Amino acid sequence: MSSPCTVKRPAGYTVRTFEFGGVAEHDTLQCVHCGTHWEIMPGSGITRGFCRNCMGPVCGPRCQHCYPSEKQLDDLERISAPTIII
Amino acid sequence: MARYSAEGNHATGAKDNHAVFIEQGSNLRRFKTYDLTVGASVSPVDNAAEYSLFRATGGTPLGATPTVVALDPADVATESVPLAALTSVDAEPTGRTSMVNFPLNQRATFRWVASPGSELITPATSNAGFGMTKLFTSSAFAYECVVLWEE
Numbered sequence: 671m672s673s674p675c676t677v678k679r680p681a682g683y684t685v686r687t688f689e690f691g692g693v694a695e696h697d698t699l700q701c702v703h704c705g706t707h708w709e710i711m712p713g714s715g716i717t718r719g720f721c722r723n724c725m726g727p728v729c730g731p732r733c734q735h736c737y738p739s740e741k742q743l744d745d746l747e748r749i750s751a752p753t754i755i756i
Numbered sequence: 757m758a759r760y761s762a763e764g765n766h767a768t769g770a771k772d773n774h775a776v777f778i779e780q781g782s783n784l785r786r787f788k789t790y791d792l793t794v795g796a797s798v799s800p801v802d803n804a805a806e807y808s809l810f811r812a813t814g815g816t817p818l819g820a821t822p823t824v825v826a827l828d829p830a831d832v833a834t835e836s837v838p839l840a841a842l843t844s845v846d847a848e849p850t851g852r853t854s855m856v857n858f859p860l861n862q863r864a865t866f867r868w869v870a871s872p873g874s875e876l877i878t879p880a881t882s883n884a885g886f887g888m889t890k891l892f893t894s895s896a897f898a899y900e901c902v903v904l905w906e907e
Contacts, residue, residue, distance in 0.1 A: 681874035689800070689863040698856075700874045705811075707856045707870070743786070743879045746813070750881035751784075 675710040682707050702726035703733040703742070758831035759906045762824045762838045764888055765797075769805075770896040772848060772889055776822060776903060777812070777839045779885030780878070787836055787907035788875035789886050792856065794901045795865040803862040805893040809903075811878060811886045813851030827904070835907060836885070849887065862897055875906070 680697035687693055696709035702724040708716075719728040723736045764776025778787075792809050824834050855876045860866050870876065878884050888901045 680871055682868060682870040684858065684866065684868045686860065687865045687867075688861075698868070698870075700870075704853070705855060705876060706853075707868070707874075707876075709858070739877075743877060746879040746881055746884075750879075 675712060677710055680710075684709055699727045701729035701733055701739075703728055703735075703737050703739055705739045757906045758834075759827040759904060760824050760831075760834045760836075761827060761902060761904050762822050763900065763902050764822060765898065765900040767898050768896055769890065769893065769898045771891070771893050774849075775888045775899060775901045777849065777885055777887035778836050778878075778903065778905065779812075779839065779883055780880065781835045781837045783835045784880040784882065785835055785907055786880050787878050787905050789878070789903060789905045790870040790875040791868070791904035792888070792901060793865070793867045794860065794888070794899060796862050796897060796899050798898050800862040801897075803893065803895045803897050804859065805862065805897075805899075806857065806859045806891045807866070807899075808854040808858075808889055808891045809856040809868070809876070809886065810849075810852045810854050810889060811876060811884070812849035812853070813879075813881065813884050836905075849885075850883075852889075854891070855886070857891070862899075 675696045677697050681700035682698035684696045698707040698709050700707050702721055706729045717730055721728050721736055724738055766773045766775045822838050824838050856868055878886055
């Protein structure tokens with residue numbers, strides 16, 4: 671049996687069930703900019719980060735500049751359906 | 757908010773084959789993916805694969821429509837359009853972005869559940885949606901998944 675990898679405020683949870691009854695459990699965190707989830711793996715060596723504007727974790731260097739996920743969704747919707755101002 | 761379930765399966769299960777893709781219908785609205793279960797119903801052997809629950813901004817050539825079940829029978833039918841897999845290699849949807857990646861042996865079963873407020877949100881734009889695919893596989897094998905979303 672493996673030990674669970676947990677954080678204080680998880681964004682999700684994963685569980686793998688193996689053929690002979692083994693179970694691997696991980697909490698997940700979510701990037702506050704792109705929305706990606708990743709499993710907590712202490713010692714993985716993967717570079718993550720923290721946005722002090724959004725006060726939440728970011729998935730890596732590609733998301734280091736603050737562009738909140740809600741803002742990204744709003745921009746996507748605005749671009750696809752532009753408002754006509756008369 | 758109503759919650760729905762759809763099952764996807766891919767008979768050949770080669771790399772970049774999509775088991776299911778849920779895309780926006782004619783009435784655009786945001787929907788949130790919060791649960792995913794992946795496994796193999798055929799006799800499993802030691803095959804490695806990396807799966808991805810992805811979001812895409814564009815359409816996909818997938819064809820058939822799987823059955824969508826409203827988790828609460830009192831809810832109305834879903835506004836989104838679920839598309840099932842083809843048996844051949846599928847073209848990659850436009851703007852595919854992996855949102856949850858996980859490696860998994862064919863002998864194992866995987867489940868991911870988002871905490872309330874941390875679901876994967878699909879924007880209310882035409883043909884946007886989310887789907888399930890394999891990013892890598894050591895051998896092509898069939899796999900199944902069940903996705904749950906609310907809208």
